[in-house]
Amino acid sequence: MLAGLIKPTEGHVSLDDYKENDIRKHIGYLPQHPQFHSWMTGREFLIYAAQLSHLPKKEAAQKADSLLNRFELQEMKNRKIKKYSGGMKQRLGIAQAIIHSPKVLLLDEPVSALDPIGRRTILNLMEQLKKETTLLYSTHILGDAEEVSDEILLMHKGAVVESGSLDKVKQRHNVDKITLRFAKDTKKYQNILENLSSVIKTEYKKQTLQVYVTDPVIAKDEVLSLAVSEKWPLLHFEVGRTTLEDLFMKVVNEHAVADPI
């Protein structure tokens, strides 16, 4: 809808400072599964896309070449797009989305269908693009979101349930906890930990022990001194800030409770 492909049933989409009706000029868009004219070469497609965005022919060709270099597609630029791999198509997709230097770049799950290397490349690109333009993208891989985003919007059942800068949102929902992993006898240590004054509750899941505490600084000292004096078989110790994934589950759960369907 933001890209102008679907007409809103109510309200309208506007972009600051741009009063004209057709905001498509200022938007770059990459669909989840981008499809190209597979009979074109990568270079041809980029020039075509640039010309459609009203770039003159010469400039279009220059822009296309520089983007092909930047996205490491120069060796493939004269091959037909049908020969491209998923990662190449994704890079070509981003290239065609930014070829007219849009004010806003929309990416729909840019990394969800890629192999780890392709994913890493795209994430690095996104890190760079962030500096040039406003980047708005959707993902369900929250680790990626945490890595690249400055601000996040959490959506649940079509409505925004939480929004703000990543740090602020994290602070708001921060849960102090310590994550522990033992080589053996986890149950035994769980009982010991639950009797500590600074511990609220403990939770055992997937080999790890989540210890929720009132004050992480005091609790850390307590747990560590115990571990040293009693020679606990500790494998893993982490004073945890909430990850985005925890945060998402928490927010969505709260809303599911508040608004049961």
Next chain:
Amino acid sequence: MQWLTLYKKECLESARNFKWIWVPLVFILLCITDPLSTYYLPLILESTGGLPEGAVIEIPTPLPFEVFMMSISQLNLLGILVIALITMGTISGERKDGVAELILVKPVSYFSYITAKWTAYMTLILSSTFIGFLASWYYIELLFGDLSFTNILLTFLFFGIWLMFVVSISIFMNTSSKLPGIVLFLTLGTLIAMNLGTTIFSTYLEWSPSKIVSYLPVLLNNGYVPEDLWFSSFGAAILSALFIFGATLLLKRREMV
């Protein structure tokens, strides 16, 4: 500028998938089969030897313009099928596999998008038809006798209007479904229904585009444009324009994703 980009892309696509080669070839083939087979019919009958001894068959040699009409009716049947086939996926296919999504988020006017496609296909089809006409004319001059080239040009003009009408219907149907097969069905269905309607209500529908071809023999024979031909061509032009505008409106309201 942008329109030209879209138009060039369409032409390039038609060249890359060899439409610019096989469509003219098919049209030539359709146009020359009748002049050749009509002329050589006695010879063919003789050499296949299907006739009893002593049988005499007088086959009257048709007039040059009658032979040319045979070529036109071939184009009118199989040629139109070819046209419907090559245009059936031009928008619907792009929408179906998602390229349209990528193109139409660019600041592209829907009207340019449609008219560029329409013009590109008209260029291909009219050139093919013209080449076919030339081929037919060549063999008729060679085998049957003289036929005025001016008349052929005039005929080409009016037959072109009829083909334009067919392309416009197909483009319009392209925006109504994402499935090329459905587009083909709707295009041919509309043409057949129009033909039927025109035959039934023929007294009221002298201006119907389906009647263009039936007025062509007069034009071809003595270079005179019957009044009804003007009307039906005018009708075809108006209806084509309506189909193109309708296609633009319809495409604007479609969801691309």
